Amino acid sequence: MQLITTILCGGAGSRLWPVSRELHPKPFIRLADGQSLLQKAFLRGAQLSGLTEILTVTNRELLFATQDEFRAVNTTGIPVSFVLEPCGRNTAAAIAIAALQVAEKHGPDALMLVLAADHVIADQAAFEKAVRTASQLAASGKLVTFGIHPDSPETGYGYIEAEGNTVIRFVEKPSIEVAREYVDSGRFLWNSGMFCFAAGAMLAQMKLHCPDILDATAACARQSRSAEGKGYTQLELDANTFKLVPDLSIDYAIMEKSDQIAVVPCNVGWSDIGSWTALGNLDEPDTNGNRIQGDVLMHNTHNCIIHSNDRLMGAVGVDDLILIDTPDAVLVAHKSSAQDVKQIYSQLKIKGHEAYRLHRTVHRPWGTYTVLEEGNDFKIKRIEVKPGASLSLQMHHHRSEHWIVVRGMAKVVNGDAELLINTNESTYIPAGHRHRLENPGILSLVMIEVQSGPYLGEDDIVRFQDIYGRT
Numbered sequence: 001m002q003l004i005t006t007i008l009c010g011g012a013g014s015r016l017w018p019v020s021r022e023l024h025p026k027p028f029i030r031l032a033d034g035q036s037l038l039q040k041a042f043l044r045g046a047q048l049s050g051l052t053e054i055l056t057v058t059n060r061e062l063l064f065a066t067q068d069e070f071r072a073v074n075t076t077g078i079p080v081s082f083v084l085e086p087c088g089r090n091t092a093a094a095i096a097i098a099a100l101q102v103a104e105k106h107g108p109d110a111l112m113l114v115l116a117a118d119h120v121i122a123d124q125a126a127f128e129k130a131v132r133t134a135s136q137l138a139a140s141g142k143l144v145t146f147g148i149h150p151d152s153p154e155t156g157y158g159y160i161e162a163e164g165n166t167v168i169r170f171v172e173k174p175s176i177e178v179a180r181e182y183v184d185s186g187r188f189l190w191n192s193g194m195f196c197f198a199a200g201a202m203l204a205q206m207k208l209h210c211p212d213i214l215d216a217t218a219a220c221a222r223q224s225r226s227a228e229g230k231g232y233t234q235l236e237l238d239a240n241t242f243k244l245v246p247d248l249s250i251d252y253a254i255m256e257k258s259d260q261i262a263v264v265p266c267n268v269g270w271s272d273i274g275s276w277t278a279l280g281n282l283d284e285p286d287t288n289g290n291r292i293q294g295d296v297l298m299h300n301t302h303n304c305i306i307h308s309n310d311r312l313m314g315a316v317g318v319d320d321l322i323l324i325d326t327p328d329a330v331l332v333a334h335k336s337s338a339q340d341v342k343q344i345y346s347q348l349k350i351k352g353h354e355a356y357r358l359h360r361t362v363h364r365p366w367g368t369y370t371v372l373e374e375g376n377d378f379k380i381k382r383i384e385v386k387p388g389a390s391l392s393l394q395m396h397h398h399r400s401e402h403w404i405v406v407r408g409m410a411k412v413v414n415g416d417a418e419l420l421i422n423t424n425e426s427t428y429i430p431a432g433h434r435h436r437l438e439n440p441g442i443l444s445l446v447m448i449e450v451q452s453g454p455y456l457g458e459d460d461i462v463r464f465q466d467i468y469g470r471t
Contacts, residue, residue, distance in 0.1 A: 001139065002052045002110040004199075005045030006098045009038060009058040009066060009117035010088055013356075014342035015275055018329035019307070022349075022357040023061055026273065027117035028069070032283060032293060037273065038066065038117045039073045045115060046078055047124065048131055052106065053079045056117075057094040060084040060236060064365035064468070080232055086239035091193075092253035093245045096206055096217040099199045101235060108200025111138050116193050120282065122269025130266040134196035137165060142262040143205060144196040145255060147189025148270045153179035156274050156339065158191035158251070160263055167261045170251060189265055193272070195250070196264075205260060210253040216245040275338040276322045276331075280305035294325075305335065327360045328371075365468040366391055367444070379456045383437075385410075385445040390438040392466035399453030399460060401429045403437070408445035411438040434464060 009027050013020035020026045027038035035043075045054055058066050063084055070080060083097050095114060102110050113131060121127050134144040145167075147160045155176050161168040170191065174182065182188035206214040223238040255261055273279050283291040283305075290301060294308035301315045308325040315323060322338060324331040333341055348356035361370040366389035370382040385391070393413065403412070404426040412419045413436040414429055420440075421427055429435045431453060439445035 001050055001135065002106050003048060003050040003135065004052055004102050004106065004110055004112050005048065005054045006095075006102075006112050006114045007038075007041050007045065007054065007056045007117050008091060008094050008114065009041075009056055009062065010085075010094075011118060012345070014345035015339070016273070016279060017341055017345045017348075018324060018326045018331050018355065021355070021359055023362070024065075024359055025062075025118070028065060029118075029273075029279070031120075035073070036069055037120065038069050040120065041115050041117045042070055043073055044121060044124065044127065045113065046074070046076070048113070048128060050111075050135075051078065052110070053081060055081045055083070055098055055101065057083045057085065057098055058117075059088070060086055063234075065363040068363070082234045084234065084236045086237055086242055088247075089242065089245045090247045091250040092206075092210060092213050092248045093217055093242075095195075095202065095250050096214055096245075097221060097235075097237065099202045099206075100218060100221055103199040103203060105233075106199070108198065108203070109139075110199050111135055112195075112197060112199055112202070114195040116272070118273060119192075119194075120269070120271045120273055123267070126266060127268040130264050130268060131196065134264045137262045137264070138196045138198055138201070141198065141201050141260060143202060143254065143258060143260050144262045144264060146192045146194040146196075146268075147263045147265045148192050149265060149267050150183050150188065150190050153183045154190065155179050157272070159188045160191050161188050162263045162265065163187070165262045165264065167263050170256045189263065190270075191251070192270055201260065202254070205254055205258045209257045210246075210248065213246050213248060213253060216241070220245060276305055276324065276333070276341065277335055277338040280322070303335070329355050364391075365389070369449075372448075374456070377452060377454060377456075379451040381449040381451070383445075383447050383449050385437060385439040385447075387439055387442050387444065390467060391436055392463040392468075393434060393436040394464065395434050395462045396431055396453075396460050397462070398431060398455035399451045400431045401435075402450040402452075403427050403429065404448045404450075406446050406448060408439065408441050408443055410445055410447060411440045412436070436465075 011025040013022050013025040016026050019029055028036050030036050102112055137144045147162055153176055155173055158173055159171040159182050220237055220241040223241045225236045227234045271278055280291040285291050289303040291305050295312045296306050296308055298315045300317045302319045304321045306315060306323045310327055313325055320335045322333040322335055345356050361368055367385045372380045372382055405421050405423050410421045412421055412427055414427055415433045
C-alpha cells in the first residue's frame with residue numbers, strides 16, 4: 001500500500017513574532033536541538049513504513065527555503081514533490097490540489113497522510129502506531145482525523161466528540177468553562193489537524209460536499225506549470241485561476257459534513273505551538289521556572305521565557321514575562337497575553353513596516369543576504385552565495401552598488417565586462433548597468449554590498465535572465 005506524506009507548510013507568522021515573519025513563518029523556527037519544525041515534520045513522515053514520496057504544499061516564496069530545509073535532513077534520497085501556491089486559499093484548496101496530484105501520479109487508492117509543518121510530536125512510536133490504525137481505516141474508504149487526548153482545558157483548539165473511532169461531532173474553540181466540561185467528560189479530543197485518507201476517497205467526498213472548491217482547483221491545475229527532475233517534481237499553480245478557488249478550511253468543507261469520517265484517539269506528545277508559551281514549554285525550566293535560549297543573565301527573575309540567540313540579554317526583578325530578542329525587533333509581553341502577540345504583527349502589517357514580513361537575514365534561492373545597516377540613501381548588506389549558485393542578470397534604476405569580496409571568488413558581469421574578483425578586491429556598479437553575481441567556487445562566497453541612491457527598495461530590480469524562473 002502506497003503512502004504519501006503530505007506536508008502543509010505556510011502560515012502568516014503572526015503568533016510567534018518577531019522570530020516568525022510572513023516570509024519566515026513558524027515551520028522555519030529552529031528548536032533547541034537545531035532542527036526546524038519543518039524538518040521535524042519531514043523526518044516524522046520519512047520514518048513511516050510504505051512511504052512512497054513526500055509532497056509539500058507551500059507558498060511559491062517559500063520554495064527555496066523549504067528545499068534547503070529538506071536537503072539538510074533527506075539523507076536517504078526520499079522522492080520529494082511540491083505544489084506551489086501563489087497565495088493562501090486555506091486547507092481545503094491545499095488538500096484538493098494535493099489529492100488531485102496523488103491520484104493522477106499514484107492512483108486513487110494511494111493513501112495520503114496530511115501533516116502540518118509546524119506541529120511537535122514527541123512520541124514517534126505512538127505516532128507510527130496511530131498512523132497504522134488510521135491507514136487501515138483509510139483503506140476501507142474512511143477520511144480519518146487524529147484526535148489528541150486532552151490533558152488540560154485548552155480554549156485555542158477545536159474539539160471532537162467521539163466514541164471509539166466514531167465521530168459524533170466537531171466543536172469550535174470553546175470558552176474555558178465549556179473546555180473544562182469537555183475534558184472532565186472524557187468524551188472529547190483535541191482536533192489535531194492531521195488526516196489520513198485515500199486520494200480517491202477525499203476527491204469523491206469533495207465532489208459531493210464542496211464541488212466548487214474541487215472544480216476550481218482542478219481548473220487551476222490544468223492552467224499551471226509543472227517541472228520534473230531526478231527524484232523531484234513541482235507544480236506551480238496559476239495565480240489568476242487559483243485566486244478564484246473558494247477560501248475554506250477542510251473542517252468546514254468536508255470533515256463536518258461527510259458521513260465517512262473516522263477518528264483515531266491517540267497520545268503522541270502533540271502540540272501545535274500556537275504561542276510563545278507553548279514554544280517555551282518545550283525547553284526545560286531552571287530552578288526559578290525560567291525557560292531560556294541563548295546568552296542570558298538573570299537576577300531575581302521567575303517563570304519567564306527568554307530567547308536571545310544573537311547577543312547578551314539581562315533580566316532583573318521580573319516575573320511571568322516573554323522576552324524575545326532578534327537583530328531587528330524585541331518583544332516584551334506578559335505570559336497571560338501570549339495569544340495577543342499577533343496584534344503587534346497586525347499593526348506592523350497595516351503600517352507597511354517590513355518587520356512583519358522579513359528578517360534582516362533573507363533567504364534567496366542562491367543563498368542569503370543580511371542588512372547590516374541602512375539610512376535614507378544607503379544600505380549595507382552581507383551577501384552569501386552558495387557554491388555554483390548565481391544571482392539573476394539584473395539592473396536597478398535608482399541605486400548604484402559597490403561589491404567587496406571578503407571570502408572566496410566572485411564571477412561578475414558588470415555592464416559589458418566579465419570579471420573574476422578575488423578576496424579583498426571590489427567592483428563598482430552604476431545605476432542602470434546590467435550586472436550579475438556568480439560563485440564559481442566550491443566554497444561559499446561572502447561579500448559586502450554597499451548600496452547608495454535615492455531609493456533602495458527591493459522592488460527596484462529588473463531581471464533579464466534568471467536560472468530560478470523569476471524573470
